[in-house]
């Protein structure tokens with residue numbers, strides 16, 4: 482039983498009687514890039530509202546909920562499933578007993594262990610996701626510790642293997658937010674003046690959208706209790722080694738966000754500058770793969786002196802054209818999105834093109850884009866990736882479910898020499914040249930030490946998790 486959730490979280494708790502539901506809905510809209518399959522809202526004492534599709538597709542319903550059930554406390558979630566099916570039962574927030582609603586960003590990989598521990602107390606449904614299973618464990622611990630959530634997290638943390646940010650809303654209107662001790666996924670706290678409300682979100686872009694200001698990041702290993710304008714902090718686990726997900730900086734997060742003190746936009750620009758120092762290429766034009774590689778392409782152009790142009794356009798008017806292909810669960814949908822990335826012939830015809838992408842994961846979108854650029858007349862294509870080769874699955878919340886579907890793993894055959902990997906991947910995806918970033922270049926670009934980052938999907942070193950993952954189990958559970 483393993484359902485992975487890389488998602489967006491939002492919460493608000495007002496010290497006045499302001500209705501914060503509209504704030505939470507708008508924060509979820511700003512977090513849509515973290516999950517575009519489903520979303521939900523919860524207020525105290527009511528069954529959560531859970532919907533499939535984009536938040537923007539359900540605004541009528543959201544407006545009705547906001548008007549019908551105003552509340553000074555609310556939480557919300559946008560979902561990106563990676564192994565679980567996109568059905569309403571897996572959409573969050575989820576109710577646990579009648580006590581609290583829970584929403585989660587991350588992956589818990591030892592759910593079977595937890596189910597076994599709880600088997601004498603609960604009949605946990607077979608379809609239960611990692612979020613719901615951990616919710617049952619919280620429920621059990623709450624009764625053991627007489628409702629003391631700080632003790633619940635102290636007891637829970639050593640039992641969880643994986644990555645998590647949780648937001649919890651109790652029936653009494655208390656909001657609890659917690660971040661695992663490695664700090665894999667981002668989570669931040671802000672303040673909204675007009676609503677006299679604390680707000681919490683996966684990323685600071687969601688605070689900006691509603692006019693709130695960022696106070697600080699939730700610390701790794703910290704739980705906050707927010708009620709009636711008071712924030713109480715408790716460190717439930719000491720952080721031996723922080724391991725912020727490097728992929729958040731290169732791809733996942735919104736460029737307007739600041740994560741753990743680093744501007745995502747600036748980090749991406751620096752990553753492009755690192756690539757320009759690493760690969761001296763003679764070319765006519767630099768173009769980004771839209772949208773996440775735009776700042777990196779700018780950084781590459783600044784250092785290399787090669788002019789930056791827009792050479793690929795997303796057709797935002799086609800049904801799936803505006804969505805992110807990587808986080809779409811089905812291959813056919815990912816291909817459909819890539820089909821609507823259109824080359825600008827005037828930019829690329831007869832030119833030597835440097836194509837900057839954030840990463841090369843499965844290689845399918847790179848292949849499609851390179852084909853389209855060749856058709857549009859590009860003379861040669863040098864593809865550079867701000868992320869080093871991805872060779873291993875992620876067990877901390879991003880969708881690289883099996884080694885077998887990662888192009889760098891398939892092609893390498895045990896080779897670790899970067900030049901050889903570059904050559905083999907270039908042949909596989911049809912580029913004239915492929916150049917991956919190095920681990921050191923990634924660290925310099927992000928502006929954090931290698932020892933502060935999780936880079937397991939590149940190195941295969943999973944020491945930032947409590948236990949080594951079970952490859953074989955994951956392979957069996959894969960959706961494809």
Ligand code: SF4
Nearest residue numbers: 726727875877935938
């Ligand atoms: S394995 Fe890769 S994608 Fe997963 S958390 Fe670590 S850096 Fe991020």
